[in-house]
Amino acid sequence: MYVGQRVKRKEDLKLITGTGRYVDDIQLNGMVYVSVLRSTVPHARLKKVDYQEALKLPGVINVITGLNLQVDNRPKNFPIAKDEVLFVGQPIAAVVATDRYTAYDALELISYDYDELPAVIDPEESLKDETKAIEGRDNVAYKKTYKGGDAEKAYEQSQVKVEEKVEISRVYPSAMEPRGLLVDYQQDRLTVYASTQSPHFMRSYLLSAFSDMVKDIRVIQADVGGAFGSKLFPYPEDYIAVYASIITRRPVKLVLTRSEDVLSTYHARGQIHKVKVGANKDGKVNAILDDVIIDLGAAWHGTYLADIAATLITGPYDIKNALANVYGVLTNKVPLDQYRGAGRPEAAFVYERIMDILADEIGMDPIELRRKNVIQSTPYTNPFGLKYDSGNYIDLLNKAERFYREMEQEAEKLRREGRKVGVGLSFYVEQNNFGPWESASVRLLADGKVEVIIGAAPHGQGTATGIAQIVADELQISIDDVEVVWGDTDKISNAFGTYGSRSLTLAGNAALLATRRLKDNIMRLAASFLKSDVEELQYKDGKVYNPKSGKEMSLKEIARKTTGNLGGVWRYKAEPTLEATASFGFDNYTFPYGSHIAMVEVDETGKVKVLNYVAIDDIGLVVNPMLAEGQVHGGIIQGFGEALLEEIVYSREGTPLTTNFSEYAIPSAVESFNMKWVYLEEGKSSAPLPAKGIGEGATIGAPPAIVRALEKAIGKKITKIPVRMEELI
Numbered sequence: 001m002y003v004g005q006r007v008k009r010k011e012d013l014k015l016i017t018g019t020g021r022y023v024d025d026i027q028l029n030g031m032v033y034v035s036v037l038r039s040t041v042p043h044a045r046l047k048k049v050d051y052q053e054a055l056k057l058p059g060v061i062n063v064i065t066g067l068n069l070q071v072d073n074r075p076k077n078f079p080i081a082k083d084e085v086l087f088v089g090q091p092i093a094a095v096v097a098t099d100r101y102t103a104y105d106a107l108e109l110i111s112y113d114y115d116e117l118p119a120v121i122d123p124e125e126s127l128k129d130e131t132k133a134i135e136g137r138d139n140v141a142y143k144k145t146y147k148g149g150d151a152e153k154a155y156e157q158s159q160v161k162v163e164e165k166v167e168i169s170r171v172y173p174s175a176m177e178p179r180g181l182l183v184d185y186q187q188d189r190l191t192v193y194a195s196t197q198s199p200h201f202m203r204s205y206l207l208s209a210f211s212d213m214v215k216d217i218r219v220i221q222a223d224v225g226g227a228f229g230s231k232l233f234p235y236p237e238d239y240i241a242v243y244a245s246i247i248t249r250r251p252v253k254l255v256l257t258r259s260e261d262v263l264s265t266y267h268a269r270g271q272i273h274k275v276k277v278g279a280n281k282d283g284k285v286n287a288i289l290d291d292v293i294i295d296l297g298a299a300w301h302g303t304y305l306a307d308i309a310a311t312l313i314t315g316p317y318d319i320k321n322a323l324a325n326v327y328g329v330l331t332n333k334v335p336l337d338q339y340r341g342a343g344r345p346e347a348a349f350v351y352e353r354i355m356d357i358l359a360d361e362i363g364m365d366p367i368e369l370r371r372k373n374v375i376q377s378t379p380y381t382n383p384f385g386l387k388y389d390s391g392n393y394i395d396l397l398n399k400a401e402r403f404y405r406e407m408e409q410e411a412e413k414l415r416r417e418g419r420k421v422g423v424g425l426s427f428y429v430e431q432n433n434f435g436p437w438e439s440a441s442v443r444l445l446a447d448g449k450v451e452v453i454i455g456a457a458p459h460g461q462g463t464a465t466g467i468a469q470i471v472a473d474e475l476q477i478s479i480d481d482v483e484v485v486w487g488d489t490d491k492i493s494n495a496f497g498t499y500g501s502r503s504l505t506l507a508g509n510a511a512l513l514a515t516r517r518l519k520d521n522i523m524r525l526a527a528s529f530l531k532s533d534v535e536e537l538q539y540k541d542g543k544v545y546n547p548k549s550g551k552e553m554s555l556k557e558i559a560r561k562t563t564g565n566l567g568g569v570w571r572y573k574a575e576p577t578l579e580a581t582a583s584f585g586f587d588n589y590t591f592p593y594g595s596h597i598a599m600v601e602v603d604e605t606g607k608v609k610v611l612n613y614v615a616i617d618d619i620g621l622v623v624n625p626m627l628a629e630g631q632v633h634g635g636i637i638q639g640f641g642e643a644l645l646e647e648i649v650y651s652r653e654g655t656p657l658t659t660n661f662s663e664y665a666i667p668s669a670v671e672s673f674n675m676k677w678v679y680l681e682e683g684k685s686s687a688p689l690p691a692k693g694i695g696e697g698a699t700i701g702a703p704p705a706i707v708r709a710l711e712k713a714i715g716k717k718i719t720k721i722p723v724r725m726e727e728l729i
Contacts, residue, residue, distance in 0.1 A: 002468075002472050003623050003624075005469070005625075006624065006625050006626035008626070009626075010468060010479075011458075011464050011465065020223040022177060022224075023181055023195050023253070024180060024253070025222075028251040029251075030251060031253055032252055033096070033099060033100045033103045033254070034240060034244050034253070034254040035094065035097070036093075036095075036107075036240065036254075037091070037107045038089045038092065038260070039081065039087065039089065039092055041088065041116055042086075042087055042121070042333075042653070042654025043086060043116070044116045045083065045115045045135075046066075046082070046092070046112065048112065048113040049065045049066075049067075049092060049093050049110065050110065050111045051065065051110045053110075057097075057106050057109060059099060059106075060095060060096070060103075060106050061096045061248055062095075062244070062248060063094070064080065064095075064096070065080055066082030066083070067082065069243050079091060079239040080093065080094065080236065086133070087334055088263065089260075089263030089334060090298070092110075094240045095110070100253075118131045119133075119653060119654035120139065121332060121333065121651075121652060121654050123329045126329040126330060126331050127140060133329075133331050140327055140328070140330075141329065141330050142327070142328030143325075143326065143327060143328070144303075144307065146311055146323070146324040147324075148320070148321065148322045148383020149321030149322065150321055151289050151321040154321040155276060155286070155287040158279055159280050160278070160279045160280065160358070161276065161277070161278050161279075162276070162278075162279075162354060162358050163274075163275070164353065166273045166349065166350045166719045168272075168273075168346050168349055168721055169647040169722060170270040170333070170336075170647065170648040171641075171646045171648060173229065173230035173267075173268060173340075177195055177224065177225025178255065178258055178265075179237065179255075179256050180254055180255035181196075181241055182194075182241075182253045183241050183245035183253075185250070185251070188216070189214060190242065190246075191217075191220065192206065192217060192219045195222055196221055197229070197231045198457055198498070199488065200489055200496060200497060201234075202238070203217050203489045206234060206238070206239070209242075210246065213246050214246065217489075221488070223459075224459030226460065229268070229340055229342060230337070235264070237254055237264070238254075241254040259659050262658065262659050262660060262664060263334065265334070266297075266302070266334060266336060269339065270336050271292060271294050273290050275291075276289045277289075277354050283359075283362060285319050285373050286320075286321060287319070287320075287321040288323075289323045289324075290323070290325070290350065291327070292306050292309060293327050293329060294309075294327070295333065296328050296330055296331070297331055297335040301335065302336035303328040304343070305336065305338060306326045306343065307343070308342060308347070308431065309343040309346040310324035310326050310384075312344060312429070312431060314351065315429055316388075316428060317351070317373040317375065318374070318380070319383065332654050333650060333654070333656075340696050340699045341700050344428075344430055344696065344700050345699050348426065348700045349707075353707070353708075353719060355369060356704075360717075366708075367397070367400075370397060371397060374427070375393045376393070378391050378392075388591040389588060389685060389686065390682075390683040390686075391591070392618070396593065396616055396618055396680060396682075399680075400597060403616075404425045404597050407423045407597060408423050411599055411712075414601070420602045422711065422714070423712060424600075424712060425597045426702075426703075426704035427595045428593060428596075428697075428700050430593065430696065430697050430700055431591055432589065432692065432696065433501065433502045433590045435506065436496075437506065437510075437583050437585025438454070438456055438496055438506035438584060439495050439507075439510050439584075440453065440510035440582060441492060442471060442511060442514040443518070444559050446559050448555045448560075450475060450483070451484075451485060452467055452514075453486065453491050454467060454507040455494070455495020455497070456486060456495070456506070456507035457498045458498050458503055461498065463498065463504050465624060465627060466504045466508060466623045467484045467504070467508055470512050471512075474512060474519065475515060475542060475555070477555070500693070500696075501592075501694065503693075504623060505685065505689070506584055508623065508691065509584040509688055509689045510584040512689050515580070517580035521575070521580060522539075523537055523544060525561075525572070526553050528572035528573055529561055529572070530551050530553065543555070563578070586685070586687065590692040591683075591692075592692040593617075594616050594701055595615075596615045596636070596701035596702055597612075597614045597616075597705060598612070598702075598706050598709045599611045599612040599709060600710055600713055601713065606725030606728040606729045608644055608710065609673075610640070610706070611673075613636065613673060614676045615636060615675065615677050615678070618682055618683040619681075620684040620690045620691050620692040621690045622679050622691070622694075623689075625679065628677075632677045632697065633677070635699040636675055636702045638667075638698075639699045639701070639702020639703045639706065640702060641667040641722075642703050642721060642722060643703040643706040643707055643710075643721050644706070645665040645666060645722055646665065646666060713728075
C-alpha cells in the first residue's frame with residue numbers, strides 16, 4: 001500500500017539534476033524576443049507614443065502599441081495602454097527584436113507624451129470617490145452585502161463590544177521564476193510554452209482574444225519555478241507575446257526580469273477590515289459585523305477575494321449573527337489577484353485578532369474563549385450559507401491546547417530571565433476544492449505499465465507522486481510502473497488546473513475513478529481471453545486470475561494480447577479498450593481546519609526569533625504525509641513573511657518603493673526555524689478518496705499565531721501586518 005506512506009517525490013530527479021525545462025531553457029529556430037516599455041507614472045492621459053527611432057535600430061523587427069493591439073483580455077482593459085495609463089509598470093509599448101539585448105536597448109529609443117493625472121493610492125480615500133482612479137468610472141467598482149441573522153440588533157444587545165480596524169498589507173507572490181512564455185506560430189496554430197498553473201485557462205483566454213487570427217492554440221506547461229496563484233490567468237504581456245508571434249510568423253519569447261515581475265505581477269491581500277464584535281460577559285459571541293475594503297488596484301477582477309474573506313468571517317466559531325459589507329475600490333496600483341490562500345488568510349487574521357482582543361477585553365483565557373464559541377458538531381452551516389462538511393473541531397482544539405500550555409510554561413521561565421517571549425495560538429477553518437471539477441485519463445500501455453494524464457497542472461506540490469500512489473494502490477502494482485503526465489492541452493481536452501488546494505483531491509478522485517473503470521475494462525478483456533465469466537475472475541497484485549481453472553494473466557499479457565496482433569480479426573466480445581477517463585467534482589466545498597501555536601522572542605533591536613512552532617491540521621485522508629508536511633512547512637514560512645517582512649509600499653504619489661529583492665524582503669533559510677506538524681484524519685470528505693487540500697492551510701494559520709505571540713511578548717496590541725521592527729521596540 002502506498003496511500004498514507006511517506007513516498008519520495010517522483011518529480012524531483014530532473015529538477016535536482018538540472019535537466020528541468022523552464023520557459024527560458026526552451027530554444028526554437030528563428031526565435032525572437034519581446035521587451036516591454038512600462039509606464040513610470042501612476043496615472044496619466046497618454047497622448048502619443050513615438051517609436052520611429054526604435055525601428056531604426058538594427059535587429060528591431062517591430063514595435064507594438066495600444067493602437068495596433070486591441071483584444072478582449074483579462075483584466076478588461078487593453079494589454080497595452082491606449083489612451084490612459086493606470087499604474088506604474090503598465091505596458092505602453094513592446095519591441096520585437098532578434099535578441100533580448102537589442103529588444104531592451106530599443107526601449108530607450110521610445111518616447112511617450114502624456115498629461116499626468118492625479119493618482120489614487122489610499123483605498124480609504126478611494127472609497128470617498130473624490131478623485132478618479134480611472135477616468136469615467138466610479139472608484140467603488142464593487143459592492144456586496146452578506147447577511148445572516150440580525151447582526152446589528154445582536155451587537156447592540158451585547159454586554160461587551162469590541163471594535164477594531166484590521167489591516168493586511170499588499171504582498172508580491174515572489175515566485176523564484178519570474179513570469180514568461182514562448183509562443184510559436186505555425187500555419188494558423190499557436191503552440192505556447194508557458195510558466196502557468198492552468199494551460200487550459202490560458203488556452204481559453206488566448207483563443208477568445210485571437211480567434212480571428214488563429215484557428216487553434218496548444219498550451220504546454222513548462223517546468224514552473226513557483227506560482228502561488230500568481231500564474232493562474234494570462235497577463236497583458238502574454239497577449240503581447242502571442243500577437244508578436246502572429247504578426248512576425250516567428251517564435252517569440254518573453255521572460256520578465258525580477259523588477260518587471262514585481263512591477264506587473266498581480267499583487268495580493270490588500271484588505272482593510274473595520275470589524276465589530278458583540279459578546280456576553282461569559283465570552284459567548286453574539287454577532288460580528290465587518291466592513292471589508294479591498295484595494296483592487298487598477299482593475300476589478302480581484303473582487304472575489306473579498307467575497308471569500310467576507311463569507312468566512314465567522315471562522316470555525318458558532319456565531320449566529322453576521323453582517324459583511326464588501327467594497328471593492330480602484331486605485332492606481334498593480335491589479336490585485338489571488339495568492340496562496342486567496343481570501344482565507346485575510347479572514348482568519350481578522351477573526352483570530354478579534355478573538356484574542358476580545359479575550360483580553362473580558363479577561364478570559366484565549367483557549368477558553370475559543371472553546372466557548374467553537375463549532376460543536378458537523379456538518380455545520382455558517383450564517384452566510386457555507387456548509388462545513390466534516391470534522392471534530394473541539395477535539396483538535398483540545399490537542400492544540402496541550403502544545404499551547406507547554407509553550408506557555410516554557411515562555412514563563414524565559415520571561416523570568418528578562419526575555420521578551422510570547423506564545424500565540426490560531427484556530428482556523430479553510431474553504432477549498434474550488435472547482436468545478438477535474439479530469440483524468442488512465443491507460444494501460446503495451447509494456448504493462450500505466451500512464452495517467454491529469455487535468456491538474458502541478459508545479460512543485462508533488463501531486464504527480466500522490467496520484468501515482470493512488471493508482472498504484474488501486475491496480476496493486478509498483479509505483480514505478482505508473483507515470484503521471486500533465487500540462488498539455490493536446491493530451492487532455494477539458495481541465496482546469498492547479499489552484500485553491502484542489503489538485504490531489506479533485507484530480508486524485510478523477511484518477512481513482514478512471515482507474516476503476518480501466519480495471520473493469522481489463523476484467524472484461526481477461527474474461528474473453530481466459531474464456532471465463534467476469535464473475536469468476538479475481539484481481540490481485542496486478543494480475544487477473546480464475547481460482548477454478550488456475551489460469552491467470554498479467555497486465556502486460558492483457559495489454560499485448562489486446563494490441564499486439566497486426567493481422568487477423570478480433571474474436572472476443574469485450575471491447576479492446578485499455579483506456580478510461582473520468583471527471584470528478586464535489587457538490588460542496590471541503591473544509592479542512594487546524595490550529596497553529598507559535599512561541600517567539602523579540603530582542604532589544606526588534607528582531608524576532610521563533611523558538612517553537614507546532615501546526616495541527618485535519619485534512620481527512622492524508623495520501624502522503626511527506627508531501628503534506630512539505631506544504632505546511634512552506635506555508636508557515638510564507639505566513640512568517642507576511643506577518644513580519646513582506647509589504648508592497650507605494651509613495652503618496654503612487655511610485656512603487658519596493659521593486660526588487662533589495663527592497664522587498666522575503667524569508668530565507670536564515671529566518672527559518674524548527675516546525676512540528678501533527679495531522680488528524682477525522683474530517684474526511686465524502687469522496688471515494690476522502691482527502692482534503694493542504695496546500696494553503698499554513699498560510700492561513702501562521703500570521704495570526706505569530707502576531708498573537710508578538711503581542712504577548714511586547715505587551716502591545718497589533719492590528720496590522722506586516723509588523724515592522726520599529727513597532728516591536
